[in-house]
Amino acid sequence: MGVKRPQFERRSGVCLSVSSLDEVWMDVSAEEEQPGRSMPIPSRASVYAEVNQQKPREYWDYECHMIEWGNIDDYQLIRKLGRGKYSEVFEGVRSPLDEKCVIKILKPVKKKKIKREIKILENLRGGTNIITLLDVVKDPISRTPALVFEYVNNTDFKQLYQTLTDYDIRYYLYELLKALDYCHSQGIMHRDVKPHNVMIDHEKRTLRLIDWGLAEFYHPRQEYNVRVASRYFKGPELLVDYQCYDYSLDMWSLGCMLASMIFRKEPFFHGHDNYDQLVRIAKVLGTEELFEYIDKYQIDLDPRFNDILGRHSKKRWERFVHSENQHLVSAESVDFLDKLLRYDHQERLTAKEAMQHPYFYPVVENEQRNKQDLGASVTNSGTPGNLNAPLGTPLLNNSGAVSSPPPTTQSAQS
Known part of the structure; x- marks a missing residue:
């Protein structure tokens, strides 16, 4: 929002070295410091807040990480799969076994950014539904x-x-939550959750969370650059320039994915720019609730919102139901969505809490049934046993009101 000088990140009142210079390099169009501007009230993650403090410094201090380079001659490019802002992606093969792989060739970026992505991928290697980094190579x-x-x-x-x-959506979101809970438990925020970064092999029913280029280590009360995530999936905290965010940012992005999937509206919040993005959110969640949020954390809202925000009441979710999506919408899905798309990041479900929501009971029941049938743990690529499991009550009852979700009495631990 405007042009901003590089912000030194603070933790425990101590000025650290700029740990997001690469993010400043990515986008330096943040807002100029305003004289007399009050500091927002800091926030702290409700879970996994101290993870990195409990680990050795070399776990999270990626600037000191020594990269072990592999042999580029072991790989051959086959075809281009796509390109992004910071890389080009190819299908490749690894000799001598001709194993398929994906090769992400990075565009010129700060070495610090490369080190951060590699260190995070190495820390998360082997984690549930996290894309596996096989090697790092460099053109000589x-x-x-x-x-x-x-x-x-x-x-x-x-x-x-x-x-x-309906079941597929529940199943894949549950698999995505496994990845998010794992990375959060390891002290890492993804900060770019969106459909483009969720790879699904539908035939094998496997999912991988990819593109960790914007991911960052979480430290309590540290201020982070708000120029992260893709516009349609940016949490309100980013759009109001609140830098003391945490893992809950990823849960907002997950909520945007859920809304787009069950309502068949991609993207669900379709802003033309970052300012309009917050307006689109306010038209659904309401402006009164937005002002309660910024008052709670003493956030100074950019004056440019004065002319575009307007006044909007909170919309009922059933307003987005129509004949083409009603088979995907249930009382559980709406209740789950409502607990994710909250202005106040502290009120959103954590990934672990989300996995325990009744929306996922059919998935959990099938997972448990498969474990019993196989007599062993089901691998990530396992197929749910009973695809015709009951999927809960319809969203709308005869009177057109939202039906109540079932009580959350049964356990749904994965």
Whole structure:
């Protein structure tokens, strides 16, 4: 929001070295410091807040990380899969076994950013539904680094999401939550959760959370750059320039994905720019609730919102139900969505809490049934046993009101 000088990040009142210079380099269009501007009230993650303090410094101090380079001659590019702001992605093969892999060739970026992504991927290696980093190589002439990943036979989400059943949506979101709870438990925020970064092999029913280029280590009360995440999935905290955010940012992004999937509206909040993005959110969640949020944390709202925000009442979720999506919407899905899309980041469900929501009972029941049938743990690529499990009550009752969700009395631990 405007042009901003690089912000030194603070933790426990001590000025640290700029740990987000790479983010400033990515986008330096944040707002100029305003004289006399009050400091917002700091916030702290409700879970996993002290994870990094309990680990050795080398776990999170990525600037000191020494990269172990592999042999680039072991790989051959086959075809281009796509490109992003900071990289080009190719399908490749690894010799001598001709194993398929994905090779992400990085565009010129700060070495610090590369180190952060590599260190986070190495820390998370082996985590549930986290994309596996296989190798890191560098072109000997151009010195261009490349990351080598496991191959996922992904189906483009714009095609896939239109075919998913109610159960499929629950199943894949549950798998995504496993990845989010794991990375959060390791002290890491993803900060770019969106459909483009969720690879799904629908035939194998496997999911991988990819692209950790914007991910960051969480430290309590540290201020972070708000120029992260993609516009349609940015949490309100980013849009109001609240820098003391935490893992709950990822839960807002997950809520945006859920809304787009069950209402068949992609993206659900479709802003033309970052300012309009908050306006689109306010038109659904209400402006009164937004002002309660900024008052709670003493956030100074950018004056540019004065002319565009207006006044809006909170909308009922059933207003988004129509004949094309009603089979995907239930009382549980709406209750779950309502607990994710909250202005106040402290009020959102954590990933662990989300996995225990009644929305996922059919998935959990099938997972437990499969474990019993197999007599052993089900792997990440396991297929749910009973795809015809009951999926809860319809969203609308005969009077057109939202039906009540079932009581949350049964355990749904994964």
